[in-house]
Amino acid sequence: MPAFGVGTPIFLVVQALISWFVYSEAKKYGSRSPVVVGASVFVLGVGLAFVFSTVIELVVVELLVILIYLLGVHAAKRRSASA
Numbered sequence: 001m002p003a004f005g006v007g008t009p010i011f012l013v014v015q016a017l018i019s020w021f022v023y024s025e026a027k028k029y030g031s032r033s034p035v036v037v038g039a040s041v042f043v044l045g046v047g048l049a050f051v052f053s054t055v056i057e058l059v060v061v062e063l064l065v066i067l068i069y070l071l072g073v074h075a076a077k078r079r080s081a082s083a
Helices: 007-028 034-052 056-082
Strands: none
Touching: 007 034, 007 056, 034 056
């Protein structure tokens, strides 16, 4: 069980920002329920922090996934522009 300390509000804010990004991307690409997607990312992130008793590694993995996603979107735009 993770301990609640000074970093807890910081983690929740970072998790909310990650969820907001996922929500905005889901809305941009026409997801049926972007609110559910964003809320799910927030709840799963907080839940995984409890399960794995870690925060830093979880946030790093989430940010890496977002980076890979953005690189893929950028590559797809570049590929479609050159075709």
